[in-house]
Amino acid sequence: xxxxxxxxxxxxSSGAKRSFLITGSDTKDMPExxxxxxxxxxxxxIAVGCKPDVDGETRIAIGASERVGFAxxxxxxxxxxxxxxVVSVDIVPGKKVLEQPVSGTSTRIRxxxxxxxxxxxxxxxxx
Numbered sequence: 001x002x003x004x005x006x007x008x009x010x011x012x013s014s015g016a017k018r019s020f021l022i023t024g025s026d027t028k029d030m031p032e033x034x035x036x037x038x039x040x041x042x043x044x045x046i047a048v049g050c051k052p053d054v055d056g057e058t059r060i061a062i063g064a065s066e067r068v069g070f071a072x073x074x075x076x077x078x079x080x081x082x083x084x085x086v087v088s089v090d091i092v093p094g095k096k097v098l099e100q101p102v103s104g105t106s107t108r109i110r111x112x113x114x115x116x117x118x119x120x121x122x123x124x125x126x127x
Contacts, residue, residue: 018053020060020097021090022046022124024082024107038117039076046080046109051118058120060089062100065110065125074125076111087126102126 021028023045031040031047038049050058061068080087083105089098108127113119 018050018058018091019047020050022048022080022109022111023088023090024080024086024102025084036117038113038115038119039111041076041078041080043079044081046076046078046111048111048113048122049118050122051115051120055118056120058122060098060122060124062087062089062098062124063126065108065127067125068112068123069110069125070112070114070123072112074110075113075116076109078109080107080109081105082107087124089124100126 019033021030025044028045029042030045031042033040033047033049040047082102085102085105087100087102087107087109088096091097110125112123112125114121
């Protein structure tokens with residue numbers, strides 16, 4: 001079971017491209033970042049790239065897929081290992097900004113973005 005929705009606008013301060021991590025445990029195998037995409041994953045970690053910091057804030061929403069998802073097909077649909085039964089969003093490794101409880105040790109994750117390479121609106125659907 002997934003609880004309510006969480007939403008955050010991430011303020012950006014540097015000119016670098018911002019990315020954030022979605023994890024289900026303290027131990028994560030970081031994905032290899034390859035140009036031409038905005039989402040990369042391993043079984044324990046999903047990295048999502050966003051617009052460069054100088055272009056403003058990025059909205060990140062997390063919750064049940066039917067509540068936060070866009071009408072379009074998700075850009076990512078896969079499984080995340082969640083042995084702690086929680087899905088966390090970190091804007092840098094170790095700086096958690098959002099968290100959502102889940103009921104299993106593996107959770108279906110769907111991600112919708114408003115741009116294929118540099119989104120500023122990201123919805124993380126659980127289940």
